[in-house]
Amino acid sequence: MTTALPKPKQMQRKNALAQLEVEELRAGLAQMRAELDASSEQASLEHLRALVDLFAATTERISEALEAPVxxxxxxxxxxxxxxxxxxxxxxxxxxxxxxxxxxxxxxxxxxxxxxxxxxxxxxxxxxxxxxxxxxxxxxxxxxxxxxxxxxxxxxxxxxxxxxxx
CATH class of the missing domain: 1.10.1660 (Multidrug-efflux Transporter Regulator; Chain: A; Domain 2)
Incomplete structure (x- = not known):
């Protein structure tokens, strides 16, 4: 059984939806980073900052792979x-x-x-x-x-x- 590949326009629309999700991730990460930077509990926040940085880097790689601008x-x-x-x-x-x-x-x-x-x-x-x-x-x-x-x-x-x- 073979699966038909999506048509170019369908791929473009799926790509656009994925880009929309990337933008939402970007905005959420920026807000999380600002809240972390404003917090004063340094020891427990270092791990969270590292996670936010990891998510931000992943978001950027996904965005680059999506062939912007869409x-x-x-x-x-x-x-x-x-x-x-x-x-x-x-x-x-x-x-x-x-x-x-x-x-x-x-x-x-x-x-x-x-x-x-x-x-x-x-x-x-x-x-x-x-x-x-x-x-x-x-x-x-x-x-x-x-x-x-x-x-x-x-x-x-x-x-x-x-x-x-x-």
Whole structure:
């Protein structure tokens, strides 16, 4: 009995899902590493740091083997984020999710799906079912504004107490 090899498009889709999982591992490892670095129990944390480093190295090797850049379909992103495909398309249009350039049909960058998924987890826990989309949009807008150079200069001036009276 021979098993038929998947078609190239099927392989590409499986590859995209694997890349999505790699991005989720990457994000989780970064969060674990930050929590470990913030902890003060040095002796018991060395073993955990070594495990996190091992997982991070494995994640990078898997990512390299997956022939990046690959994108996930709108349907795959919608399933991962537990939203509808039209919502994913809307978020791509608004810049909340990043689409890969020149791909038809649209393919979503796996890292952006994982970033939005992590934010969604926090927002869904904090807001009623219909208010979380507004909260997500506000959160992402705030993040964008905080990354602006003029905002960062103003925030630094405020920290120093260099306020201008109006």
């Amino acid at each position: 994108g996930v379909t709108v349907d795959q992103a919608a399933a991962k984020l537990r939203v509808t495909p039209p919502t994913v398309r809307k978020w791509v249009g608004e810049g909340l999710l990043r689409a890969l350039e020149g791909r038809k049909p649209v393919e979503i960058e796996p890292r952006s799906v994982v970033e939005v998924e992590r934010i969604l987890l926090q927002v869904r826990d904090s807001y009623p079912s219909r208010k979380w989309t507004e909260a997500l949009a506000a959160y992402l807008h705030d993040q964008h504004v905080q990354g602006d150079e003029s905002f960062q200069r103003a925030a630094e001036q405020a920290r120093r107490g260099d306020l201008v009276e109006i």
